[in-house]
Amino acid sequence: MNRVIHPIEQESFRRLRARLDTSALAPLSRAVVERVIHSAADLDYAADLVLAEPDLVRAHAALHAGAPVVVDVEMVAAGITRRDTVCRLRDAVAGPGLTRSAHAVRLAHEQVGPGAVWVIGCAPTALEELLTLDADPALVIGLPVGFVGAAESKAALRASGLPAVSNVSEKGGSAVAAAALNALLYHPISTEEKP
Known part of the structure; x- marks a missing residue:
């Protein structure tokens, strides 16, 4: 099903591209960078985001093949418009040395197993916990x-070698995390990715 793009969104992207030339970026990298910038109206994300096109190509294929999407909070889930998500925060409890967000990641990992796409936009402790698990994420x-x-957990993610989208600074949040995933969901499937 083709996505209908509202004229306001079209104009917003036109203005974004008038202020920032993203044409040299690879297709999925460009899609993620532009959608994150669009979600925050913050051009600085162009220099702050860290991503790799091969990781995005594999994740794009996994998403379109039905890989589960796990989020750290309902605010991230609310921003993801084309996919059901798994969020176990309501089931989680804090304990000694364990935040609710970290416990929720453990619960979600038990539920979905390997190959999921994880979208963490709120809790650094959720990201830290994910890095301790054998999640084998897409x-x-x-x-x-x-x-x-926040910055420290994202640096640890980059150091882990896992396929990732992150940023260097302390900024981020539910809207930009959801936007990064939506960019992959909205991008068409190329003939190279079709099974």
Whole structure:
């Protein structure tokens, strides 16, 4: 089913591209960068995001083949418009040395197993916990926000070698994390990716 793009969104992307030339980026990288910038009206994401086209190509194929999508909070899930998600935060409890977000990641991992796409836009502790698990993700969109642990958890994600979308700074959040995933969901399937 083709996505109908509202004229306001079309104009927003036109203005974005008038202010920032993204034409040199590979197709999926461009889609993610532009949609994240669009979601936050923040051109600085162009230099702040860290991503690799081969990771995005594999994740795009996995998503369109039905890989589960796990989110850290319902706010991320609310922003994902074309896919059901798994969020176990309501079932999680905090304990000694364990936040609710970290426990929710454990519960979700038990539910979905390997090959999922993980979208973390709120809790650095969720991202930290994911890195301790043998999740074998198709992709980790790690864009938690905050002054405590956000930049550090994203640096740990990059150091892990997992396929990932992250950013260097402390900024991030549910809207930008959802936007990064939506970019992959909205992008058409190329003939090379079809089974």
